[in-house]
Each structure stands twice: as C-alpha cells, then as structure tokens.
Amino acid sequence: MTKPSPLRLTRPDDWHVHLRDGIVLKDVVPHTAAQFARAIVMPNLKPPVVTATMAAAYRERILAAVPAAMNFEPLMTLYLTDNTSPDEIRRAVDSGFVHGVKLYPAGATTNSDAGVTDIQRCMRTLEVMQDTGLPLLIHGEVTEHSIDIFDREAVFIDRILQPLRKSLPALRVVFEHITTKDAAEYVRDAEGDIAATITAHHLMYNRNAIFQGGIRPHYYCLPVLKREPHRLALVEAAISGNPRFFLGTDSAPHPKGLKEHACGCAGCYTALHAMELYAEVFEANNALDKLEGFASFFGADFYRLPRNTDVVTLQKSEWIIPDELTLGDTTLVPLDAGRSLRWKFIPHG
Numbered sequence: 001m002t003k004p005s006p007l008r009l010t011r012p013d014d015w016h017v018h019l020r021d022g023i024v025l026k027d028v029v030p031h032t033a034a035q036f037a038r039a040i041v042m043p044n045l046k047p048p049v050v051t052a053t054m055a056a057a058y059r060e061r062i063l064a065a066v067p068a069a070m071n072f073e074p075l076m077t078l079y080l081t082d083n084t085s086p087d088e089i090r091r092a093v094d095s096g097f098v099h100g101v102k103l104y105p106a107g108a109t110t111n112s113d114a115g116v117t118d119i120q121r122c123m124r125t126l127e128v129m130q131d132t133g134l135p136l137l138i139h140g141e142v143t144e145h146s147i148d149i150f151d152r153e154a155v156f157i158d159r160i161l162q163p164l165r166k167s168l169p170a171l172r173v174v175f176e177h178i179t180t181k182d183a184a185e186y187v188r189d190a191e192g193d194i195a196a197t198i199t200a201h202h203l204m205y206n207r208n209a210i211f212q213g214g215i216r217p218h219y220y221c222l223p224v225l226k227r228e229p230h231r232l233a234l235v236e237a238a239i240s241g242n243p244r245f246f247l248g249t250d251s252a253p254h255p256k257g258l259k260e261h262a263c264g265c266a267g268c269y270t271a272l273h274a275m276e277l278y279a280e281v282f283e284a285n286n287a288l289d290k291l292e293g294f295a296s297f298f299g300a301d302f303y304r305l306p307r308n309t310d311v312v313t314l315q316k317s318e319w320i321i322p323d324e325l326t327l328g329d330t331t332l333v334p335l336d337a338g339r340s341l342r343w344k345f346i347p348h349g
C-alpha cells in the first residue's frame with residue numbers, strides 16, 4: 001500500500017485566540033506558536049487591555065513565553081469600552097502592533113463586563129477607526145435576556161451590525177466566530193470591507209454535542225453551538241474559497257474545574273490541535289485544496305499583512321488528543337480529549 005501523501009501548505013495564522021496572562025502563558029502560548037506564525041490576541045483579560053500601553057506590556061509577556069526554537073508574532077488588540085477615546089485609537093494605529101479593536105457587548109461573554117453598553121457612545125471613536133482603517137472585531141451577540149440565546153447572533157445583525165455599517169460604511173469589520181447561516185450569508189453578501197472568522201468547533205459540531213447523553217461542558221462556548229443547518233452553512237462558507245472567511249480558532253483556555261462546574265465557563269480549547277481539526281473538516285468535505293487559502297492567505301490579506309512564506313506539513317498519522325494539559329497550577333481539558341486524530345501537524349515543510 002502506498003503511504004498517503006502529506007499536505008504541504010504555507011504556514012497558517014490564527015485570527016482569533018485567547019492566550020490569557022500570568023503563569024498560564026508558558027503553557028498556552030507554545031501550543032499556538034507551534035502551529036501559527038501570528039495570532040490576533042484577544043484583550044479580555046482582568047483588567048481588560050484598553051490602551052496601547054497595556055497592549056505593549058501584554059505583548060512583551062506573551063513574547064517571553066514563546067519557546068526559543070519557535071517564531072511567533074502576537075498581533076495585539078484593544079478592548080473597546082464606552083470611554084475609549086479617539087486619541088487612544090490614534091496611539092494604537094501609531095504603535096504598529098495593535099491590529100484591531102474588539103467590541104464585546106457588555107455582558108455577552110467571559111470578562112465582557114467592561115464592554116460597550118451602547119454602541120452610540122462609541123461613534124466618535126469608531127469614526128477614527130474608519131478613517132485609519134483599523135478593523136473593528138465584533139463579538140456579534142445581543143445581550144438581552146429576553147432574546148433566546150440561540151437567536152442572539154441573528155438579532156445582532158439586524159439591530160446592531162446593519163445600522164452600524166450604514167452609519168460607517170467604510171469601517172473595516174471582522175465578524176468574529178460566526179455561528180449561523182444568517183451571519184455566513186450576511187458576510188458573503190454585504191457590501192464593503194467585512195470578513196468573518198470561523199472556529200474548528202463550530203465547523204465540527206452542532207448543539208447536540210452539548211447534550212450528548214448528559215451535559216458536556218467542554219462543548220459549551222459563546223456564541224453557543226447552533227442547529228445542524230447552521231453548521232452546514234459555516235462549512236460551506238469555509239470551503240467556498242471566498243476570501244471573506246478565514247481561520248480563527250477562538251481557542252479559550254479555562255481550568256478543568258471551572259468548566260466542569262455548576263456554572264461552567266464558556267470556551268473550547270483547540271490551540272494544541274487546531275490545524276488537525278480543520279484538516280479533518282476540509283477532508284470530510286473533499287475540500288483539502290481550499291484549506292490553505294482559509295488558514296494561510298485570506299486573513300493576512302484582510303489585515304493588510306504579508307502572507308507567510310515558510311511551509312508546514314500535515315501528515316496522515318494517528319494520535320490521541322490528551323485527556324488533560326497543564327494550565328499553570330491546574331489543568332485544562334482540550335476539545336475532543338481522548339479521541340484519535342487522523343492528521344498530525346509538522347511545523348516545517
């Protein structure tokens with residue numbers, strides 16, 4: 001029997017990841033840095049990263065956690081609040097290392113309490129982003145408890161995103177970790193400079209995964225997994241070759257004890273095996289030839305950064321996702337812990 005040929009592709013980037021801070025950086029950063037040349041790093045720390053000065057210090061802490069043998073560039077973001085000033089945006093642009101500003105509607109997800117209470121309060125700041133081309137990265141969910149959690153993304157498009165983009169048509173927008181057919185179609189068809197990231201877990205699973213024979217906290221993330229037709233629409237978008245859709249893992253480390261909890265945290269950890277998971281999805285949909293654009297080209301093009309030039313390999317080789325990984329003085333459970341993967345990521349060509 002001939003050995004299946006390995007897949008070689010330009011080194012990918014992760015356009016949405018949570019690395020956290022402090023003692024866990026040394027456990028988390030190497031996973032992302034092993035696979036990805038660059039990553040857009042989320043600013044939802046405690047306290048959130050709200051100034052370019054804070055982003056500079058956070059960037060240094062991340063770089064200190066990159067193993068000597070690895071090459072990795074963290075692309076920093078600021079956390080938008082009701083009080084983010086236009087001058088702070090100018091400082092961010094001038095820094096050269098801040099590549100986006102993150103909009104968390106207040107209360108939408110982990111550490112979003114300091115987020116935006118009313119987008120109208122941010123209009124002067126958003127105008128400067130429009131003028132300077134600094135992208136707005138959006139967690140697209142309304143937060144009203146009266147709105148069903150499975151509808152919050154679709155309602156956000158109608159109530160917040162469309163009016164915002166009408167007021168600021170040249171604002172560059174990344175609709176982060178989209179989870180619905182509504183979002184995929186909106187991004188596909190909208191006018192102007194808009195793109196979306198898609199996670200591996202939203203491509204692999206529908207909401208049944210959270211309730212498979214009992215409650216499965218490691219499949220709980222925000223925006224929450226949706227019905228099967230939504231998953232299929234995300235797969236269609238990811239494998240379409242449309243440059244508006246690109247890779248963003250939303251890998252989000254939480255201690256095991258805070259996931260397996262009466263009020264478990266939202267987030268799936270995929271940094272260890274992200275490219276293997278995406279490769280499985282693309283392979284299952286006969287679209288391995290579309291993986292490189294999605295993982296390695298379209299995000300860089302949107303963010304107006306050069307494409308990577310080094311090459312990595314995905315080899316057909318089975319390995320088991322570990323049950324637990326170290327996270328500071330505790331552990332975390334990676335997505336699909338214990339299951340066998342068909343691909344193995346090799347960080348060189």
Ligand code: DOR
Nearest residue numbers: 109110221222252266267
């Ligand atoms: O599942 C999620 N986890 N969604 C988010 O938006 C935040 C993230 C986290 O920080 O844990």
Ligand code: ZN
Nearest residue numbers: 016018042250
């Ligand atoms: Zn996220």
